Amino acid sequence: AAAAAAAAAAAAAGQDAAKDNQQKKNSEDDGIEEAEDEIQYKPYRPSKLKFGRDHPDPVVENASLAAVEPPDITYQLAMPAHVIHEGRLSNLQLEAIVYGCQRHLIDLPKEDGPSAATAILNEGLTFWAEAMVDPFGNYLFQKILERITPEERVTLVSSVSTRLVNASLNLHGTRSVQKIVEVCAIDEEDREDSDDDEEDSSESKSEAKSEDSDSKSAGKKKKKKKDSAAKILTDALRPSAARLCIDSHGNHAIQRILLKLPYQRTQFIFDAVAASVEDVARHRHGCCVIQRCLDSRHSAARSHLVDRIVEKSLELMQDAYGNYVVQYVLDVCGDDEVHAICESVVGKVCVLAVQKFSSNVMEKCLERCTDRVREEYLNELNDSDRLRELMMDPFGNYVVQRALSVSTHAQAIRLVETMKPHLSTSSGGGIRNTAGGRRILGKICRRFPNFQLEGETFEDYDLNQVLARSGHHAPTSSNPHHGRGGPRGGGWDGPRGGGGGYDSGRGGYLRLQSGRLRRV
Numbered sequence: 155a156a157a158a159a160a161a162a163a164a165a166a167a168g169q170d171a172a173k174d175n176q177q178k179k180n181s182e183d184d185g186i187e188e189a190e191d192e193i194q195y196k197p198y199r200p201s202k203l204k205f206g207r208d209h210p211d212p213v214v215e216n217a218s219l220a221a222v223e224p225p226d227i228t229y230q231l232a233m234p235a236h237v238i239h240e241g242r243l244s245n246l247q248l249e250a251i252v253y254g255c256q257r258h259l260i261d262l263p264k265e266d267g268p269s270a271a272t273a274i275l276n277e278g279l280t281f282w283a284e285a286m287v288d289p290f291g292n293y294l295f296q297k298i299l300e301r302i303t304p305e306e307r308v309t310l311v312s313s314v315s316t317r318l319v320n321a322s323l324n325l326h327g328t329r330s331v332q333k334i335v336e337v338c339a340i341d342e343e344d345r346e347d348s349d350d351d352e353e354d355s356s357e358s359k360s361e362a363k364s365e366d367s368d369s370k371s372a373g374k375k376k377k378k379k380k381d382s383a384a385k386i387l388t389d390a391l392r393p394s395a396a397r398l399c400i401d402s403h404g405n406h407a408i409q410r411i412l413l414k415l416p417y418q419r420t421q422f423i424f425d426a427v428a429a430s431v432e433d434v435a436r437h438r439h440g441c442c443v444i445q446r447c448l449d450s451r452h453s454a455a456r457s458h459l460v461d462r463i464v465e466k467s468l469e470l471m472q473d474a475y476g477n478y479v480v481q482y483v484l485d486v487c488g489d490d491e492v493h494a495i496c497e498s499v500v501g502k503v504c505v506l507a508v509q510k511f512s513s514n515v516m517e518k519c520l521e522r523c524t525d526r527v528r529e530e531y532l533n534e535l536n537d538s539d540r541l542r543e544l545m546m547d548p549f550g551n552y553v554v555q556r557a558l559s560v561s562t563h564a565q566a567i568r569l570v571e572t573m574k575p576h577l578s579t580s581s582g583g584g585i586r587n588t589a590g591g592r593r594i595l596g597k598i599c600r601r602f603p604n605f606q607l608e609g610e611t612f613e614d615y616d617l618n619q620v621l622a623r624s625g626h627h628a629p630t631s632s633n634p635h636h637g638r639g640g641p642r643g644g645g646w647d648g649p650r651g652g653g654g655g656y657d658s659g660r661g662g663y664l665r666l667q668s669g670r671l672r673r674v
Contacts, residue, residue, distance in 0.1 A: 193216065194216075195216060196216075197213070200248075200249040201223070202249075203227060205248070206243065206245030209245065209246040209247070224253075227253075229253075231251065268303070270301075271301035271302050272302060274298060275298055275306055282310060283313070283314045283317040286317075286326075286330035287317075287321050287327035287330070288326060292326045292330045298310070304341045304344070304345075304383070308380065308382065308383045310383075311383040311386045312386055315389075318331060319390065319394045322401075323404050324403060327403075331387075332406060332407055334383070335384075335407065335410045337383075338382070338384035339414035342384050342415065384415055384419050388415070392422045395425075399427060399437075399439065400434060400437040400440040401439065405440070408443055409442070409443060411423065420450070421455050424453075427459055428458050428462045431462045435463065435470050435476045435479045436473045441475040441479050445478070445479070448487065460491050463483055464491055467494075468499065471512045472506070481514060481515055483495065484518045492523075495519065497527060500531070501534065503516060503531050503534045503535060504535070507547070507550045507554075508543070508544065508547045516553050519531075520560050528561070528565075532565050535554070541573060545573065545576060545585050546588060546591070552590075554594055558570075558594070558597045566601060570598055570605070573594070
């Protein structure tokens with residue numbers, strides 16, 4: 155009985171406590187609702203923006219915020235007028251854009267910029283390595299680089315030197331590294347100018363002194379100069395230069411170094427590329443880096459790189475990206491390098507001409523090679539069976555066309571004589587009906603206007619004669635150039651006029667398709 159009484163008393167006490175808690179909670183909720191009722195809201199309209207339509211939904215703001223006047227608008231918004239007039243963006247959205255663009259233009263004040271930049275630099279020395287790869291921090295890193303002194307730049311670059319390779323491989327970090335390269339280029343120019351001034355002043359002083367003072371000053375040791383930011387940067391990137399050349403982000407940092415820094419700071423790139431020329435040249439980004447290397451001034455490192463490319467030219471010209479490197483060497487390098495590449499393909503012309511990538515190089519070789527090498531190329535092409543394969547090949551026919559363009563008159567006649575049996579209708583005429591055959595025949599007709607195949611007359615090439623035999627008539631046109639020769643010579647008349655046939659001015663043949671003349 156005593157236990158039951160105690161349990162009942164405890165239950166009653168618990169119920170009383172629960173009632174008290176509920177009452178307390180209700181009173182608190184009432185207080186919150188009363189406080190919310192006391193907060194006043196006011197409709198919001200942009201007070202400084204004078205254009206744009208009202209926002210479609212109601213927008214309010216706290217009365218205390220409404221009492222604060224927004225900043226004046228100084229930014230001139232460059233936006234199509236119809237976006238504003240048609241209400242595609244409301245005045246509320248336009249206000250956000252204007253203030254955002256205006257804020258983006260705010261820069262460190264010129265009068266306090268250096269001191270503010272120095273203060274920020276010293277406080278952030280421990281985290282600049284992380285900031286330079288951050289989506290937002292990299293912008294601050296770049297701005298600090300611009301505002302600090304050259305000596306402070308050396309300190310900053312030294313603090314992040316161990317992380318420069320990883321930063322170059324990063325989407326955001328590569329921008330920071332490229333900014334380092336840009337400011338280092340300016341510092342290097344200023345440093346060279348100061349060195350020249352010091353040398354001039356020392357020479358003038360030495361001339362004024364006696365021979366004894368000259369001997370004493372010669373014995374003094376010059377003070378060792380501190381490493382520049384450019385040297386710290388290049389020393390940090392040197393071990394991973396080849397890796398950076400083929401990276402989607404790192405190659406931009408390497409190309410910026412080649413473009414901005416002096417030769418003594420870029421030599422490590424030439425050495426790294428030359429050591430791994432096959433891997434770099436076969437890569438989509440690496441081939442672009444090599445082209446920038448070839449654009450630089452002549453030097454021992456550049457010559458060594460070109461020699462390495464020439465050694466591997468036969469393999470590279472058959473690669474999807476390596477062929478661009480070989481073509482670039484043929485375009486920008488000297489005769490010795492060009493002739494070495496042209497000599498390397500003698501005896502392999504027909505094999506390389508039918509490949510998609512090396513056929514482009516073969517066309518370039520036909521243009522740049524010497525007369526002796528070109529004669530060897532054409533002797534190889536003059537084989538009847540090989541020439542037939544090239545004429546029918548989708549890539550080889552372009553090499554044949556190029557050979558017709560660059561060959562001498564005698565060489566071209568020999569080449570055409572070899573092609574004649576494959577183009578005549580007596581042999582089936584299959585080649586002349588292919589796209590490559592038509593292009594080759596057009597090239598022949600342009601160079602030899604009186605060209606005719608054995609057993610054929612000009613009527614076999616004239617559209618009017620073909621249509622007359624089939625009972626059709628060539629369509630007429632109101633164009634004043636039709637039937638009288640086009641504005642670029644030859645026009646629509648063909649070699650002898652008549653309103654059709656081969657267009658010697660613009661290339662190709664004209665055929666009647668669906669009632670209209672079409673160039674094929």
